[in-house]
């Protein structure tokens with residue numbers, strides 16, 4: 626699933642993955658159970674393959690710095706415009722860098738290819754939120770993605786990883802099914818892995834039921850770069 630596939634999805638507005646609501650696991654682990662509000666501006670959360678996710682707005686409004694990467698210009702502009710955030714943009718290496726500042730704490734989005742990121746791009750990053758990013762990628766890109774994540778991160782960076790697991794013969798991705806075994810294979814060399822919670826959400830996901838799924842388990846992991 627190459628970048629052109631996603632650019633076409635954005636052009637045709639076929640973005641069923643985009644959620645109007647903020648991810649409840651993010652709110653729980655970075656809100657209710659998260660760091661004290663006064664500590665949050667020291668934390669910068671990287672959102673890989675960020676789309677125009679409302680999660681970034683929530684993070685910013687909750688006091689975190691936010692850094693996203695997304696290949697679609699439309700997605701990035703929509704993020705700022707739909708959320709009524711003033712922004713400026715400038716060229717940065719092979720990326721366009723979009724920044725909002727003022728109304729909220731810092732939000733930066735690099736528009737371009739995730740796989741071209743350098744470790745210095747993640748210099749101040751302390752945390753990562755991966756929802757619909759790993760699972761957006763087909764099997765043949767997963768290892769490249771997990772290896773790139775390891776290459777980019779300094780020891781100690783924490784990730785909240787949300788996966789979906791279902792019978793892949795019942796539906797074609799994306800999103801693709803990622804099992805616990807897959808997560809262990811992809812990340813255990815370079816990360817400690819803690820499974821935080823899981824839930825079968827098929828009854829709340831009528832769209833996936835209509836696509837033929839009988840079960841859809843969402844699992845949340847905490848990864849820490851070794």
Ligand SMILES: C[S@@+](CC[C@H](N)C(=O)[O-])C[C@H]1O[C@@H](n2cnc3c(N)ncnc32)[C@H](O)[C@@H]1O
Nearest residue numbers: 631642674675676678695696738739756757761
């Ligand atoms: C399934 S969507 C998820 C978006 C977001 N994480 C969310 O929760 O709404 C995957 C996103 O990754 C972007 N994407 C795919 N491949 C990419 C790449 N190589 N570099 C940057 N963005 C990419 C797509 O344009 C799309 O917006």
